[in-house]
Amino acid sequence: MSAADLLIASGVALLAGVINSIAGGGSLILFPTLVALGLGTVPANVTNSIAQWPGYIGGVVGFRQEYGGQRSRLIRFSVVAVLGGTVGSVLLLTTPSAAFDTVVPVLVLVASLLLAVQPLVTKRLKKAEEGEHTRDPVWLYVALFLATVYGGYFGGALGVILVGVLGLGLGKLKLANAVKSVISLVTATVTLVIFGFFADVSWAYVAVCAPASLLGGFLGAKVATRIPTTPLRVLIVVFGISVAVFLYFQV
Template sequence: MSPLDLVVVAGVAMAAGLINSIAGGGSLILFPTLVALGLGTVAANVTNSVAQWPGYLGGIAGFRGEYGGQRGRLVRFGIVAVLGGTTGSVLLLTTPSEAFDVVVPVLVLAASLLLAVQPLLTRRLKRDEADGARPDPAWLYLALFLATVYGGYFGGALGVILVGVLGVGLHRLKLANALKSALSAITASVTLVVFGIFGPIDWLVVAVAAPASLIGGFLGARVATRIPVRPLRIFIVAFGVAVSIYLFLRI
């Protein structure tokens, strides 16, 4: 990439980190940018995954107060996330890139639509929220495994999926949001290792995008309460739908 391309990557990565902190869906901005700058879809996907990893660590730090008394649950769910993230990452690297080219427009469109309905899901979960301890339902582990397989394979709007699954399974939205950050970070860490060893990563892009994403995430956390989320969400969803249409036409 040219120096100008790297400047564009840094700017978009910072915006993606900010968007992730405020509304979620930053991957839907950075991934198509990398494709537009000449990376193949698989290379853009793995580079995007690695570049945004630092931002997930900030999410864990922000929710550290919510993890009290959750050590056992974090260990159990974390093991599931490791298995799911590994499975998704291996699937991405071992299936033909042509298959990913066919699937990715569907994934981008699905992620965009999930982001669109996230407020409805959040309101529903708040109404259903209950206090008190209860055993984790068995189906929750299977749902988390499938969600983290998706996270290892593509990952766009993974946080939305995890909040939905955990919110329904645990009936505690605040805890679900905190666990979402931890499981997203675990899944991203798995992809970092797998893709770092075996994936077609553009490390120059990562070197520029990763710190920019971290800065954007920090700034987003600072201004999250001052920026209206709804217009930003509408923009991201519209952009994601437009990207999916473009990718459909490329097949």
């Protein structure tokens, strides 16, 4: 890789961090960029996962006031996230790369469509709020496990899935958004450890993309209230669908 490649990757990671803070979906631009720069789809996926890990810390810190009285729930959900993230990560590393090449266009397309319907899900969940549930239903743990398996395997638009599942299970959208940040961080940490030891990670890209992603997340949070999210969301979705089509014909 050249210095120009590293510069391009860090610039896109910065933009991805900004996008994650404003609308979500940063992975949909950083992952294909790493592929375009010469990484295989699996190395690009694991490198992307590790590079964006610092951004999840900011999300948890930002919601710290919402975690009062949620310690027991967060521990239970975190255990599920560790198990799901582990299964997804191991699945990625133990199945043939050709299998991931086959399924990745579908995953990118699904992630893009989920990002497109996120406002509808959020609106529906706001209308359905009926007060905080005292007990978490069993189906919620099953759904969280499956979601974090997906997060360990690919992870694009994982936050959208988690908000939808948690919103229905907890009955409070604001709480769901806060808990989502913790589950995302735990899942990302699992992938960081597993991929860091066992995957073909491009550490040079991680070195420039991780701090750029963190900075982008910070800057995005500062300007989130000033930038209209709808046009940005449309742009990301269109780009994601285009990437899915491109990958479909390339792999």
